[in-house]
Amino acid sequence: xxxxxxxxxGTSVADTxxxxxxxxxxxxxRDQGNDVVVVLSAMAGETNRFVxxxxxxxxIPDPREMDVLLASxxxxxxxxxxxxxxxxxxxxxxxxxxxxxxxxxxxHTKARIRDIDTGKIKxxxxxxxxxxxxGFQGVxxxxxxxxxxxxxxxxxxxxxxCALGADSCEIFTDVEGVFTTDPNICSSARKIxxxxxxxxxxxxxxxxxxxxxxxxxxxxKYGLPVHVRSTFTDSDGTWVVKEDEVMESxxxxxxxxxxxxxxxxxxxVPDTPGIAARIFTPISEAGIVVDMIIxxxxxxEMTDMTFTVPRTDFDRAMEIVRKVADEIGAERVGxxxxxxxxxxxxxxxxxxxxxxxxxxxxxxxxxxNIRMISTSEIKVSCVIEEKYTELAVRALHDAFGLGDDAPxxxx
Amino acid sequence: xxxxxxxxxGTSVADTxxxxxxxxxxxxxRDQGNDVVVVLSAMAGETNRFVxxxxxxxxIPDPREMDVLLASxxxxxxxxxxxxxxxxxxxxxxxxxxxxxxxxxxxHTKARIRDIDTGKIKxxxxxxxxxxxxGFQGVxxxxxxxxxxxxxxxxxxxxxxCALGADSCEIFTDVEGVFTTDPNICSSARKIxxxxxxxxxxxxxxxxxxxxxxxxxxxxKYGLPVHVRSTFTDSDGTWVVKEDEVMESxxxxxxxxxxxxxxxxxxxVPDTPGIAARIFTPISEAGIVVDMIIxxxxxxEMTDMTFTVPRTDFDRAMEIVRKVADEIGAERVGxxxxxxxxxxxxxxxxxxxxxxxxxxxxxxxxxxNIRMISTSEIKVSCVIEEKYTELAVRALHDAFGLGDDAPxxxx
Numbered sequence: 001x002x003x004x005x006x007x008x009x010g011t012s013v014a015d016t017x018x019x020x021x022x023x024x025x026x027x028x029x030r031d032q033g034n035d036v037v038v039v040l041s042a043m044a045g046e047t048n049r050f051v052x053x054x055x056x057x058x059x060i061p062d063p064r065e066m067d068v069l070l071a072s073x074x075x076x077x078x079x080x081x082x083x084x085x086x087x088x089x090x091x092x093x094x095x096x097x098x099x100x101x102x103x104x105x106x107x108h109t110k111a112r113i114r115d116i117d118t119g120k121i122k123x124x125x126x127x128x129x130x131x132x133x134x135g136f137q138g139v140x141x142x143x144x145x146x147x148x149x150x151x152x153x154x155x156x157x158x159x160x161x162c163a164l165g166a167d168s169c170e171i172f173t174d175v176e177g178v179f180t181t182d183p184n185i186c187s188s189a190r191k192i193x194x195x196x197x198x199x200x201x202x203x204x205x206x207x208x209x210x211x212x213x214x215x216x217x218x219x220x221k222y223g224l225p226v227h228v229r230s231t232f233t234d235s236d237g238t239w240v241v242k243e244d245e246v247m248e249s250x251x252x253x254x255x256x257x258x259x260x261x262x263x264x265x266x267x268x269v270p271d272t273p274g275i276a277a278r279i280f281t282p283i284s285e286a287g288i289v290v291d292m293i294i295x296x297x298x299x300x301e302m303t304d305m306t307f308t309v310p311r312t313d314f315d316r317a318m319e320i321v322r323k324v325a326d327e328i329g330a331e332r333v334g335x336x337x338x339x340x341x342x343x344x345x346x347x348x349x350x351x352x353x354x355x356x357x358x359x360x361x362x363x364x365x366x367x368x369n370i371r372m373i374s375t376s377e378i379k380v381s382c383v384i385e386e387k388y389t390e391l392a393v394r395a396l397h398d399a400f401g402l403g404d405d406a407p408x409x410x411x
Numbered sequence: 412x413x414x415x416x417x418x419x420x421g422t423s424v425a426d427t428x429x430x431x432x433x434x435x436x437x438x439x440x441r442d443q444g445n446d447v448v449v450v451l452s453a454m455a456g457e458t459n460r461f462v463x464x465x466x467x468x469x470x471i472p473d474p475r476e477m478d479v480l481l482a483s484x485x486x487x488x489x490x491x492x493x494x495x496x497x498x499x500x501x502x503x504x505x506x507x508x509x510x511x512x513x514x515x516x517x518x519h520t521k522a523r524i525r526d527i528d529t530g531k532i533k534x535x536x537x538x539x540x541x542x543x544x545x546g547f548q549g550v551x552x553x554x555x556x557x558x559x560x561x562x563x564x565x566x567x568x569x570x571x572x573c574a575l576g577a578d579s580c581e582i583f584t585d586v587e588g589v590f591t592t593d594p595n596i597c598s599s600a601r602k603i604x605x606x607x608x609x610x611x612x613x614x615x616x617x618x619x620x621x622x623x624x625x626x627x628x629x630x631x632k633y634g635l636p637v638h639v640r641s642t643f644t645d646s647d648g649t650w651v652v653k654e655d656e657v658m659e660s661x662x663x664x665x666x667x668x669x670x671x672x673x674x675x676x677x678x679x680v681p682d683t684p685g686i687a688a689r690i691f692t693p694i695s696e697a698g699i700v701v702d703m704i705i706x707x708x709x710x711x712e713m714t715d716m717t718f719t720v721p722r723t724d725f726d727r728a729m730e731i732v733r734k735v736a737d738e739i740g741a742e743r744v745g746x747x748x749x750x751x752x753x754x755x756x757x758x759x760x761x762x763x764x765x766x767x768x769x770x771x772x773x774x775x776x777x778x779x780n781i782r783m784i785s786t787s788e789i790k791v792s793c794v795i796e797e798k799y800t801e802l803a804v805r806a807l808h809d810a811f812g813l814g815d816d817a818p819x820x821x822x
Binding site for chain 2: 019020050058062073080083086093145
């Protein structure tokens with residue numbers, strides 16, 4: 001007998017028929033003798049409806065009141081779900097965030113969990129109940145309701161599973177799992193069976209759609225196995241696990257890309273100490289996240305400083321950089337917004353030399369010019385012209401044998 | 412500077428535009444230097460939507476979970492309202508039933524208030540806030556959410572006003588106040604300016620549409636003046652007050668009627684002790700409320716027992732009565748479902764003989780036969796044939812000078 005936490009997102013509980021389907025699914029696991037804690041999101045569309053109502057009342061809705069409003073969404077689904085279990089003859093009790101009690105800080109609309117009281121849940125489980133917990137919400141020391149921000153129900157589920165010492169946490173969603181790359185770009189993309197926490201964190205754009213990044217960090221800290229899978233099929237999805245639990249170790253696990261990139265170059269800057277701080281402090285103070293940074297020393301005492309920012313922050317970043325460039329006597333500020341970042345990710349890279357150079361050769365063979373390179377222990381990222389994105393992704397995916405029919409590259 | 416509790420029902424907060432209107436109204440009172448506590452219902456239609464969703468999940472929805480579901484309705488309106496106040500530059504904080512803390516028993520879906528903690532509200536008022544409280548809901552000792560049943564938001568408002576020692580409680584609704592009779596039947600019906608708690612309690616069918624009967628009982632106990640008025644006009648409504656505060660004392664304040672009536676007669680019952688208990692115990696055990704009871708002793712040792720039940724419970728009542736009648740050897744069970752009850756209500760009756768006989772004569776003059784009569788200190792009720800209901804109401808309304816143009820009958 002195991003203790004399992006199962007989380008179902010908004011599309012999985014979008015109407016009463018879907019909720020009934022989820023009830024059946026949960027009761028099957030329960031009937032196999034497992035203890036089950038279910039974490040639910042609001043019905044799909046409800047959060048948008050609330051955001052719209054709020055915007056009609058106040059231009060920038062008060063965050064405390066926004067949380068009161070938003071938290072009512074999961075309240076509806078957990079009550080309906082508990083009724084559904086009882087209609088099937090099962091035992092169930094719903095708990096809101098403050099009833100559990102999921103204690104958070106008071107950063108309304110994006111609060112962080114401080115502590116979870118597991119006493120009530122454990123007692124209800126011992127009494128034979130399916131415990132149905134409202135995701136996404138918590139409560140402050142002062143008794144104010146809070147919400148955890150985007151992906152908050154994932155965080156609730158993973159944090160609850162860790163606090164309860166659950167055997168696993170299952171994240172049910174409307175996709176089958178994490179894929180080796182975007183199936184819309186590359187028809188040979190295949191579902192990954194097992195992936196490490198670190199790979200999941202690096203595969204941001206592939207992973208974030210199915211599992212909130214924050215919850216991956218929590219699962220990693222506690223070594224909790226997380227199973228990301230589809231609500232609408234019975235087949236296995238992707239297990240996110242510790243590194244030593246990934247049997248079939250490929251050098252590269254996935255290829256990911258981002259088009260929300262822009263490049264800024266401050267050319268011919270005097271190469272003196274403190275120059276980097278002069279440039280990047282005002283940018284970070286404006287809340288803009290700089291991704292890749294490359295410094296090219298030129299001949300003489302001059303250097304070029306090139307970096308990328310999210311394309312959505314490009315205009316604001318340029319305004320700041322132009323001002324700083326004047327102050328520090330840079331020769332010129334260059335930029336490009338027609339770029340993309342393509343990355344290959346895999347823990348196998350740690351033990352294999354030559355992965356990066358293979359990637360460079362693959363891109364070069366396709367006639368794709370690399371503008372910037374950045375590497376980490378388990379990731380190689382290249383900035384290229386945006387128009388080559390899909391071509392680059394397919395070429396790398398094939399070259400590292402990630403496609404359906406390709407035999408896995410054994411370590 | 413006064414402390415006022417203002418309650419707005421579902422039609423008053425049916426959409427964001429209506430909520431904005433209510434915000435303006437509340438801020439006007441606040442700007443005059445008053446402390447204001449606002450009690451809100453769920454948006455009109457929401458409760459029905461929840462009931463429908465629940466019925467799709469479980470034939471008889473679990474009461475605990477039903478309360479979790481229902482309580483989410485007011486959560487939406489209080490958050491939106493608080494945003495609205497802030498958008499206008501005011502200070503506001505929303506509080507749910509369990510945040511206030513409105514402690515109730517654990518009779519889910521029709522809980523009764525046990526205690527109200529006023530500490531948090533008083534502190535928020537002292538800080539200059541409009542305090543926006545979710546009506547209809549409370550919490551048990553164990554932290555389970557409860558709701559107060561039909562008219563529950565009225566109960567919240569009146570109970571809060573009493574607990575806070577408020578100067579008055581205003582119940583805003585979609586009608587102008589309590590009328591001398593149903594304006595749909597009698598065009599000369601007029602709004603009553605002041606009415607006593609007891610009259611309000613007896614005027615069930617007229618009063619219940621605008622103010623929940625339970626809350627009248629609470630207001631009476633604490634001597635709290637309650638002002639029932641329209642959200643959509645500025646004119647005064649009806650003040651429900653202590654008897655000595657009603658200046659203009661009519662003998663009769665209103666004429667009310669009910670068509671949800673059925674009569675059952677158990678004829679020629681042996682007139683022995685305990686017979687009434689034999690008949691009425693099983694009926695009350697079935698949850699059927701018997702209204703009027705009349706026992707006519709016949710010659711000999713036989714008696715007739717006649718009583719009324721809600722027409723909606725008639726079939727079930729007849730089934731029970733037929734069985735009992737057999738057991739106790741009654742000769743016959745008679746019944747009628749084409750009846751109605753017409754009542755005149757007024758505290759003036761206490762000091763005036765002849766009100767009842769005037770009423771009987773008025774009905775007789777119209778050729779209306781009276782089937783049953785029951786009287787209390789401030790009420791006379793007559794059961795008549797249903798088809799005469801409107802005629803009887805108009806005749807009584809005119810005879811006791813309740814119409815618009817009629818001069819008040821002075822005491």
